[in-house]
Amino acid sequence: MLNSIFLVDGLALAGAGIGAGVAALAAGLGIGRIGSSAVESIARQPSESGKIQTAMLIAAALIEGVALFGVVVCLLIALA
Amino acid sequence: MATKINKLLLLILLSVLSIAGFASSDAHTVQEEDLDQESVFNPGEMIMHHIADSHEWHFFSTASFHGTLPLPIIVYSKGKGLSVFSSSNLTHHGVYDGYKIHHEKIFAVDAAGNEDASIKVYDFSITKNVASLIISAILLVLVFTAVAKGYVKNKGKAPSGVQSFFEPIVAYVRDEIAVKMIGPKYERFMPYLLTIFFFIWFNNMLGLMPGGANLTGNIAVTLMLAITTFVITTINGNGYYWKHVLWTPGVPLPLRIIIMPIEIIGMITKPFSLMIRLFANITAGHIIILSFIGLIFLFKSIYIAPLSVGFGLFMTFLELFVALIQAFVFTLLTAMYFGSAVEEHAGTDHDHGH
Numbered sequence: 001m002l003n004s005i006f007l008v009d010g011l012a013l014a015g016a017g018i019g020a021g022v023a024a025l026a027a028g029l030g031i032g033r034i035g036s037s038a039v040e041s042i043a044r045q046p047s048e049s050g051k052i053q054t055a056m057l058i059a060a061a062l063i064e065g066v067a068l069f070g071v072v073v074c075l076l077i078a079l080a
Numbered sequence: 081m082a083t084k085i086n087k088l089l090l091l092i093l094l095s096v097l098s099i100a101g102f103a104s105s106d107a108h109t110v111q112e113e114d115l116d117q118e119s120v121f122n123p124g125e126m127i128m129h130h131i132a133d134s135h136e137w138h139f140f141s142t143a144s145f146h147g148t149l150p151l152p153i154i155v156y157s158k159g160k161g162l163s164v165f166s167s168s169n170l171t172h173h174g175v176y177d178g179y180k181i182h183h184e185k186i187f188a189v190d191a192a193g194n195e196d197a198s199i200k201v202y203d204f205s206i207t208k209n210v211a212s213l214i215i216s217a218i219l220l221v222l223v224f225t226a227v228a229k230g231y232v233k234n235k236g237k238a239p240s241g242v243q244s245f246f247e248p249i250v251a252y253v254r255d256e257i258a259v260k261m262i263g264p265k266y267e268r269f270m271p272y273l274l275t276i277f278f279f280i281w282f283n284n285m286l287g288l289m290p291g292g293a294n295l296t297g298n299i300a301v302t303l304m305l306a307i308t309t310f311v312i313t314t315i316n317g318n319g320y321y322w323k324h325v326l327w328t329p330g331v332p333l334p335l336r337i338i339i340m341p342i343e344i345i346g347m348i349t350k351p352f353s354l355m356i357r358l359f360a361n362i363t364a365g366h367i368i369i370l371s372f373i374g375l376i377f378l379f380k381s382i383y384i385a386p387l388s389v390g391f392g393l394f395m396t397f398l399e400l401f402v403a404l405i406q407a408f409v410f411t412l413l414t415a416m417y418f419g420s421a422v423e424e425h426a427g428t429d430h431d432h433g434h
Contacts, residue, residue, distance in 0.1 A: 079124070
């Protein structure tokens with residue numbers, strides 16, 4: 001993987017790296033928004049915090065799944 | 081009841097265990113460098129070796145000793161039939177019974193030792209992941225028969241022992257996941273939901289232990305879990321499920337024709353996303369921890385170690401959390417798909433045209 005000398009190989013690896021970075025960025029943005037709205041809702045209604053926490057975790061896991069789709073694709077580019 | 085001595089012992093035990101997790105990776109990379117005398121440390125190769133399946137179970141290596149458990153190789157090819165032998169026969173580019181192994185792929189060789197591409201080799205070996213699967217299956221059976229025996233023994237009394245640990249978890253899966261998502265018919269699906277929840281959780285945790293195998297990070301394993309979910313959803317789909325998929329009520333006719341292929345593809349992509357989500361989460365976690373350890377060898381300096389071990393420790397705790405979350409999310413989404421399959425006609429959003 002580190003021994004490729006052709007420009008195309010190098011560009012593919014660079015693309016994979018940038019893709020994984022963008023996926024991480026998008027996941028961070030999305031889960032940040034979920035986290036912020038969850039914390040705000042808990043501040044409004046502390047008694048419902050259990051349900052809100054559960055909903056937050058589910059939404060975060062779903063978004064993370066999508067981001068990891070991107071990471072898996074980038075891994076496939078980089079390693080194959 | 082946790083006395084001061086108990087707390088101290090627990091703290092020491094946890095510290096030692098977290099160090100041991102990294103020690104095994106370090107020792108292994110020392111062996112890699114022994115093989116190629118002066119070659120550059122290849123972090124990608126080290127990481128892939130730890131994540132991928134293997135025909136032998138490698139625990140640790142010192143400068144002169146390799147703590148490896150050779151696992152049986154079971155191959156079938158048309159000319160030679162079934163061959164069963166230990167993988168220790170194939171180490172160091174050895175040839176045995178006309179077979180050779182290269183990068184965990186077994187191929188047939190002719191008399192001169194070159195690869196014979198015409199012979200198709202079917203590999204049914206007990207690899208590291210298969211052995212880990214068998215071990216975790218035995219562990220699950222042991223734990224849950226102990227829990228079930230607890231219910232027989234404590235009939236009418238308060239729960240005790242391992243039963244009291246698993247009862248709230250099982251009740252949580254039943255009340256928060258099954259009943260909420262599936263509704264009144266949840267009992268049929270409870271065995272499967274509990275099985276995948278504890279199977280995924282136990283295997284995620286076992287993969288994080290030193291010397292553990294990365295079972296749920298193997299896409300074939302998660303593929304089978306997803307296929308099982310898909311099969312159960314499709315078999316249990318009642319009339320309303322199929323009507324919603326093929327001929328969605330409540331939308332105008334041209335839209336229905338467009339929605340039909342989308343929904344059919346959706347039937348496939350939902351288990352597909354289950355598969356990718358679990359595989360990618362667990363594999364990515366392992367890759368991150370291995371990368372931090374690999375940094376030490378890349379820089380060839382011991383001073384990276386505090387940083388690596390610190391971040392690695394934090395990531396390992398995060399991975400413990402992710403192990404539980406991924407099991408929970410897989411079970412929850414599976415329950416949601418079951419719920420949509422057995423949902424009765426309770427909505428009032430259908431049009432009156434039919």
